[in-house]
Amino acid sequence: MNEHISKQFDAELxxxxxxxxxxxxxxxxxxxxxxxxxxxGDIGELDQVIDDDHRINQMELELDEACTQMIAKxxxxxxxxxxxxxxxKMITDLERIGDEAKKxxxxxxxxxxxxxxxxxxxxxxxxxxxxxxxxxxxxxAFARLDINSVADVVRQDKQVDAEFKxxxxxxxxxLMEDPRTISAGIDTLxxxxxxxxxxxxxxxxxxxxxxxxKGRDIRHAGIEAIEQEVSQ
Amino acid sequence: MNEHISKQFDAELxxxxxxxxxxxxxxxxxxxxxxxxxxxGDIGELDQVIDDDHRINQMELELDEACTQMIAKxxxxxxxxxxxxxxxKMITDLERIGDEAKKxxxxxxxxxxxxxxxxxxxxxxxxxxxxxxxxxxxxxAFARLDINSVADVVRQDKQVDAEFKxxxxxxxxxLMEDPRTISAGIDTLxxxxxxxxxxxxxxxxxxxxxxxxKGRDIRHAGIEAIEQEVSQ
Numbered sequence: 260m261n262e263h264i265s266k267q268f269d270a271e272l273x274x275x276x277x278x279x280x281x282x283x284x285x286x287x288x289x290x291x292x293x294x295x296x297x298x299x300g301d302i303g304e305l306d307q308v309i310d311d312d313h314r315i316n317q318m319e320l321e322l323d324e325a326c327t328q329m330i331a332k333x334x335x336x337x338x339x340x341x342x343x344x345x346x347x348k349m350i351t352d353l354e355r356i357g358d359e360a361k362k363x364x365x366x367x368x369x370x371x372x373x374x375x376x377x378x379x380x381x382x383x384x385x386x387x388x389x390x391x392x393x394x395x396x397x398x399x400a401f402a403r404l405d406i407n408s409v410a411d412v413v414r415q416d417k418q419v420d421a422e423f424k425x426x427x428x429x430x431x432x433x434l435m436e437d438p439r440t441i442s443a444g445i446d447t448l449x450x451x452x453x454x455x456x457x458x459x460x461x462x463x464x465x466x467x468x469x470x471x472x473k474g475r476d477i478r479h480a481g482i483e484a485i486e487q488e489v490s491q
Numbered sequence: 492m493n494e495h496i497s498k499q500f501d502a503e504l505x506x507x508x509x510x511x512x513x514x515x516x517x518x519x520x521x522x523x524x525x526x527x528x529x530x531x532g533d534i535g536e537l538d539q540v541i542d543d544d545h546r547i548n549q550m551e552l553e554l555d556e557a558c559t560q561m562i563a564k565x566x567x568x569x570x571x572x573x574x575x576x577x578x579x580k581m582i583t584d585l586e587r588i589g590d591e592a593k594k595x596x597x598x599x600x601x602x603x604x605x606x607x608x609x610x611x612x613x614x615x616x617x618x619x620x621x622x623x624x625x626x627x628x629x630x631x632a633f634a635r636l637d638i639n640s641v642a643d644v645v646r647q648d649k650q651v652d653a654e655f656k657x658x659x660x661x662x663x664x665x666l667m668e669d670p671r672t673i674s675a676g677i678d679t680l681x682x683x684x685x686x687x688x689x690x691x692x693x694x695x696x697x698x699x700x701x702x703x704x705k706g707r708d709i710r711h712a713g714i715e716a717i718e719q720e721v722s723q
Contacts, residue, residue: 316711323708327576334566344559344579351583431673438670441663448677452684476555479548 268333272342275325276402279346279353282318283398286353287391289315289360290457294387297367297450305371308364315357322350338474345471349401352460356394359453359460366446373443381429381447386422387454389415393461400468410486412465417482419458426451500565504574507557508634511578511585514550515630518585519623521547521592522689526619529599529682537603540596547589554582570706577703581633584692588626591685591692598678605675613661613679618654619686621647625693632700642718644697649714651690658683 289308296305326347329335335343393415396408427448434444466478469488477484521540528537558579561567567575625647628640659680666676698710701720709716 313711320708320710327572330562330576331568331572336563340559340563344562347576347579348583351580427677431677434666434673435670438667441666445659445663445680448680449684452681476552478552479545 268335268339271329271333272335272339275322275329275343275346278318278322278325279349280398280402282315282322282350282353283394283401285311285315285318286356286360287394287398289357290363290387290391290394293360293363293367294384296364297370298384300367300371302368302371305364305368309361309368312357312361315354319350319354322346338471341471341474345401345467348467349464352464356457356460359457362453363450366450370443370446375443380433381426381451383426383447383450383454386419386426386451386458389419389422390454390457390461393419393458393465397461397465397468400465401471404472406469406472406489409465409469410482410489413462413482413485416458416462419455423451423455500567500571503561503565504567504571507554507561507575507578510550510554510557511581512630512634514547514554514582514585515626515633517543517547517550518588518592519626519630521589522595522619522623522626525592525595525599526616528596529602530616532599532603534600534603537596537600541593541600544589544593547586551582551586554578570703573703573706577633577699580699581696584696588689588692591689594685595682598682602675602678607675612665613658613683615658615679615682615686618651618658618683618690621651621654622686622689622693625651625690625697629693629697629700632697633703636704638701638704638721641697641701642714642721645694645714645717648690648694651687655683655687 289311292304292308295301296308326343329343330340333339393412396412396415400406400409400412430444430448430451434441463478466476466485469485470476470478473488473491475488477488521543524536525540527533528540558575561575562572565571625644628644632638632641632644662676662680662683666673695710698708698717701717702708702710705720705723707720709720
């Protein structure tokens with residue numbers, strides 16, 4: 260490849276990475292806003308999350324197209340190809356995290372605008388913050404090609420799962436005490452589930468990042484395999 | 492490309508398609524078995540679903556690797572590249588459908604082995620059959636490069652979503668009548684949710700198949716855009 264084309268190619272890869280990070284930043288903001296709206300009952304903020312979801316969908320479509328174009332035009336190999344394939348997978352998870360944020364916003368909206376406005380007695384903020392932190396670490400690892408924090412992400416996912424189970428137990432107790440709150444309780448349950456799903460998606464993404472950096476696929480291999488890969 | 496290499500390439504693409512269909516068939520079987528086990532309480536069958544999930548994970552890893560290898564070695568373009576990229580996305584959804592089947596099997600196992608064995612009063616079979624039918628139609632469309640039934644899949648997804656909402660309403664009624672069943676009711680809820688997710692994944696896959704066949708991306712575009720694409 261001549262130098263000019265090679266430089267242009269590098270610039271295109273760099274631009275692709277930048278766009279993934281922009282998409283990631285936007286998704287992160289959507290989760291944070293949905294949780295803010297849940298706590299404050301700010302319907303305007305919740306509506307904005309719901310409206311903005313289409314922008315994330317659009318970014319997904321554009322990045323998918325950019326990946327396919329890049330392969331067709333540039334025929335990348337080795338590490339460059341791994342980057343493109345990683346982006347192609349990651350953006351699916353990012354888009355689905357966006358969907359989960361939208362679901363949280365919709366359920367929050369319903370809770371706050373119902374006949375009997377309801378703010379969950381159960382604290383979802385902590386597990387949401389954990390999930391946001393997982394996403395942020397994953398995007399950082401992607402940006403810096405540095406997978407040192409990825410084992411943390413996998414451990415945090417276990418923590419998010421454990422908190423989710425705790426939330427269900429709490430809910431069961433509350434619902435048995437006061438069955439009239441069952442309907443709102445089920446909304447709370449699905450918001451907790453959405454947060455747990457966000458953690459799963461962040462974990463998936465972090466595994467793709469390991470593949471991108473190390474060239475080895477450690478999905479389904481457990482935390483030990485990941486720690487080993489990171490330490491090498 | 493000389494004739495020999497071209498023939499070999501075609502054979503490789505064909506093999507890739509066959510493997511996707513095998514993976515799809517296996518995933519379909521996992522859902523059916525999980526639902527059978529839920530109805531019958533056959534713990535052996537449920538355990539088998541849980542154990543077999545790793546085979547689906549393994550197929551995902553192998554097919555992912557095959558896609559990347561194919562691009563690196565064969566540098567496919569146009570329709571061939573669209574096939575490879577479609578496979579690369581589809582298998583993620585297939586693997587996650589497998590995860591949902593495993594979740595249903597685990598929750599069924601817990602219901603049937605608890606102190607108070609419980610068979611849900613709510614019928615999940617109908618929406619599960621719908622989701623299985625969506626998956627089957629999508630795999631057929633992929634096998635035959637024929638997207639005529641894809642608009643059906645999108646419509647069926649709306650039906651699965653509507654049934655899911657109906658199930659939640661029923662559950663709320665039952666739980667208010669008898670709060671002691673809340674714990675088992677929540678398991679039922681998550682099984683219903685898993686079925687709804689299977690429908691979503693099948694719908695995602697059907698949209699990738701439209702892209703593969705038509706070269707146009709109609710995700711997030713609504714049923715009208717899909718019907719138009721199919722009819723052209």
